[in-house]
Amino acid sequence: MVLRNVFDCTILELDKHHSDRRGNLTVVENGKTLPFDVRRTYYLYDVPGGESRGAHAHRELEQLIVAVSGSFTVTLDDGHCKRSFFLNRPYQGLYVKPGMWRTLEDFSSGAVCMVLASDVYKVSDYIRTYDEFIQFRKDYE
Structure with missing residues (x-):
């Protein structure tokens, strides 16, 4: 396994099509838009003020x-360094590589967080x- 750091994670610009008075359309396609194929999609919404998600x-x-609607902050931690990203544009996404501790917080009212994942839910991956x-990171250093 290659051990990544928070600087390996970055904001990806997603294609914005049909940007006109009728609105915008953003497309995400396996094999084109992302560096992985999507095997699972889920979203978080109605997160109460002051609550955080993630922490894994x-x-x-x-x-x-x-952030398909509203805004929130994602803080990534590689065990040595932390890096925060403020997400508030539906045509941008934060690409998170394996081995990063993540916390999502500061959700605006009406925020919707969509997550595209490279695999189905597996308890053993968490x-x-x-x-x-920290022990996981030390084992691979």
Whole structure:
């Protein structure tokens, strides 16, 4: 396994089509738009003010996190460094590589967070405690 850091994760610009007075259309396609094929899509919404989501890492899963409505902040942590991203544009997504601890917070009213994932839900891929995450990182250094 290649150990990544927070600077390997970046904002991807998604294609914006039909940008005119009738509105915009953004397309995400396997094999074209993303560096992985999407195997699962889910979204978070109605997150109460002051609440956070995430607070876990994945061993192998890649994700694209998009603020399809409203805004929120994603903070990534590689065990040595933290990096925060403010997401508020539906034509941009944060590409999160495996092995990053992530926390989503500061959700605006009406925010919708869509996540495109490289694999189906697998309990074994989750790292749910920060201590376990730090040990996971040390095991691969």
